[in-house]
Amino acid sequence: MAMSPTKKRNLVFLAVSFVLTLLVFQSVKRALIGEPKEVKGVPDQVFYASDVAPILNEHCVKCHRQHGAAPFSLMDYKKVYRKKKTIRKVVSKNIMPPWPADPTYSHFIGENILTDDEKEILFKWMDQGARFGDSSKLPEPPVFSKVSNLGEPDVTVYLDSFLVKGNNRDQFMVIKTPFEIPQDTFIRAIEFLPGKEQLVHHLNADLLLYDFDAKADVMDGNRVVDVEIHPMEFDEEFKQLKVYNDDGSMPYRYHSAVNYLPGVMGTIYPEGVGGFKVNRKSSFIARDIHYAPIQEDAWDRSHYNIFYAKEPPKRLTKEMMLGTNGISPIRPQLIIPPDTVMTFKTLYRVSAPISILTVNPHMHLLGDRIIAYAVTVEKDTIPMIRINRWDFRWQYFYTYPKMLKIPAGATIVVEATFDNTTNNKNNPYNPPRTIAERYDREGAGMRTTDEMFQFIITYLDYEDGDENQSLVYER
Ligand code: HEC
Incomplete structure (x- = not known):
C-alpha cells in the first residue's frame, strides 16, 4: 500500500526526532556523570x-x-x-x-x-x-622512543657528550649547542630527549638566532660551563661560551623555547598554531640544565629534535615573563624573613587581547603555593592555574586543552606564598635565615637556596575563534 507524502514526512519526522532525543539524552547523561573519563567501575575481583x-x-x-x-x-x-x-x-x-x-x-x-x-x-x-x-x-605495554616521542624530526642536534661527575651532588650547567641549517625557516616544535633519563633532572633552553653576517663562526667557543652559583644574568657564562655576536651584542633570543622534565613527552601544537623562526646560524643555550646526584661518573649525550612547520605560521609564538627578571615587579620586594609565611603578588595588565598556550609557575625550595588568574574590566575572574602544594621537583609547563583568551584591559594576577619556617621540610636552613632574590654574585649562595618568583606565559596575539581552537595534537 502506497503511503501518502504527508504520512511519509511524518514518519521521517518521528524517526529524526527519536534520534535527536536519544542524542540529547546521551549528552545530558554524559554531562551529569562528568565526561570525558569513561566510567569503568571497580570489579568485585581485581587482578x-x-x-x-x-x-x-x-x-x-x-x-x-x-x-x-x-x-x-x-x-x-x-x-x-x-x-x-x-x-x-x-x-x-x-x-x-x-x-x-x-x-x-x-x-x-x-x-x-x-x-x-x-x-x-x-x-x-x-x-x-x-x-x-x-x-x-595483559594489555600491550606502551612504547617509548629514545629518538623522538613526537614523530620524525627534520633535524636532530646533539649536545656534546660529557662526563657527569659521580660526586653525589646536584650539578647545574650552562650548555651551548650551536647548529647550522641550509636556510632560514620556521619551526613548529622542539623536543629535548635526555641521553640518560635518570641523570637529567630538568632543562630550560633558549633558542638564539644569529644574523648571518653578525657571527662568523657559531661553532666557536666552549660548550659547557658548570654553575655552582646561581646567576640571574648569564653574562660571564655567555662570554666563556662565546654566545655573543662578533660585535659583543646579544643575538635574537627566544626564552624557554624548549623545556624538559621527567615524564614530559614534548609539546607540539596542531599545525598552524604558533611557531618559531630559526636562522641558518642558530644555537640552543640550555641556561638551566640540572643533573641529579649520582655516585659514579656517567656519560650523558642528550639531543634536541626540530620539527619544521609546513607553512610559515601566521602568528609566531610569543612569551612574557612576570616577576623575577620579568616585565612586572613583585610586591612587596621578594625578601622572606626567617620564621614567616609570606605572600607576594605580581600584576600585569594586557593592553591587547591574547590567547594563552602554556603557563609555567616557578619558585624554589620555600615555595608553598601559587595561584594565577586574570581579572577582566567587567571584574570577571578567569582562572589560570592553582597549585595548593608546591613541589620544587615538578615544575611543568602546563598547556591548556584550548587556548585561554585574556581580553584587552584584563589584569593577570599571580600570588605566590613562601614558607620560611621549619615546618617546610625543604627549607635549606635550620634555623631559617632571610632568603631573597639575588641579583649579584656576592655571597656564593647555592642556586636553589635563593628564591625566585616567576610566571612564564607563552601566547599568541588573539584572533577570533582562538578560544575554540583545541591544542591537543592529533597524530
Ligand atoms: C613524571 C614521572 C613519574 C610518574 C608519572 C610517576 N612517578 Fe613515581 N616516581 C618518580 C620519581 C622520579 C620517583 C623517585 C622519587 C622522587 O624523586 O620523588 C618516584 C618514586 C615513586 C615511588 C617510591 C616512593 C618512595 O617513597 O620510595 C613509588 C612507590 C612510585 N613512584 C609510584 C608511582 C605510581 C604508582 C605511579 C602512577 C600511579 C607513579 N609513581 C607515577 C616519577 C614518576
Whole structure:
C-alpha cells in the first residue's frame, strides 16, 4: 500500500526526532556523570593483568620503566608486587603520579591524576592478595622512543657528550649547542630527549638566532660551563661560551623555547598554531640544565629534535615573563624573613587581547603555593592555574586543552606564598635565615637556596575563534 507524502514526512519526522532525543539524552547523561573519563567501575575481583596493569600503563610507566626517570620500573608484576606497600602510601597521599596543578581550578593537556575508582582498584588488588590473574588479559605495554616521542624530526642536534661527575651532588650547567641549517625557516616544535633519563633532572633552553653576517663562526667557543652559583644574568657564562655576536651584542633570543622534565613527552601544537623562526646560524643555550646526584661518573649525550612547520605560521609564538627578571615587579620586594609565611603578588595588565598556550609557575625550595588568574574590566575572574602544594621537583609547563583568551584591559594576577619556617621540610636552613632574590654574585649562595618568583606565559596575539581552537595534537 502506497503511503501518502504527508504520512511519509511524518514518519521521517518521528524517526529524526527519536534520534535527536536519544542524542540529547546521551549528552545530558554524559554531562551529569562528568565526561570525558569513561566510567569503568571497580570489579568485585581485581587482578593485575586485567585491572592494575592498564592503570599503571596510563599513569606511571612513562617514568617507571627500564632506564626511565624514576628509580624503578612498574612494568612487571613481580616489581609491582614488591613495591605494593610504598605504592599504597604514595598513591593515597597523592604524591604519585606527580601532578601539582589543582584540577578543580583549571585543566591541562596530559593531566595525570588517578580517579577515585582507579585508586580503589589499586587498593582492592592489594587487599585481595595482589593476584596476577589471566595473562591473556595483559594489555600491550606502551612504547617509548629514545629518538623522538613526537614523530620524525627534520633535524636532530646533539649536545656534546660529557662526563657527569659521580660526586653525589646536584650539578647545574650552562650548555651551548650551536647548529647550522641550509636556510632560514620556521619551526613548529622542539623536543629535548635526555641521553640518560635518570641523570637529567630538568632543562630550560633558549633558542638564539644569529644574523648571518653578525657571527662568523657559531661553532666557536666552549660548550659547557658548570654553575655552582646561581646567576640571574648569564653574562660571564655567555662570554666563556662565546654566545655573543662578533660585535659583543646579544643575538635574537627566544626564552624557554624548549623545556624538559621527567615524564614530559614534548609539546607540539596542531599545525598552524604558533611557531618559531630559526636562522641558518642558530644555537640552543640550555641556561638551566640540572643533573641529579649520582655516585659514579656517567656519560650523558642528550639531543634536541626540530620539527619544521609546513607553512610559515601566521602568528609566531610569543612569551612574557612576570616577576623575577620579568616585565612586572613583585610586591612587596621578594625578601622572606626567617620564621614567616609570606605572600607576594605580581600584576600585569594586557593592553591587547591574547590567547594563552602554556603557563609555567616557578619558585624554589620555600615555595608553598601559587595561584594565577586574570581579572577582566567587567571584574570577571578567569582562572589560570592553582597549585595548593608546591613541589620544587615538578615544575611543568602546563598547556591548556584550548587556548585561554585574556581580553584587552584584563589584569593577570599571580600570588605566590613562601614558607620560611621549619615546618617546610625543604627549607635549606635550620634555623631559617632571610632568603631573597639575588641579583649579584656576592655571597656564593647555592642556586636553589635563593628564591625566585616567576610566571612564564607563552601566547599568541588573539584572533577570533582562538578560544575554540583545541591544542591537543592529533597524530
Ligand atoms: C613524571 C614521572 C613519574 C610518574 C608519572 C610517576 N612517578 Fe613515581 N616516581 C618518580 C620519581 C622520579 C620517583 C623517585 C622519587 C622522587 O624523586 O620523588 C618516584 C618514586 C615513586 C615511588 C617510591 C616512593 C618512595 O617513597 O620510595 C613509588 C612507590 C612510585 N613512584 C609510584 C608511582 C605510581 C604508582 C605511579 C602512577 C600511579 C607513579 N609513581 C607515577 C616519577 C614518576
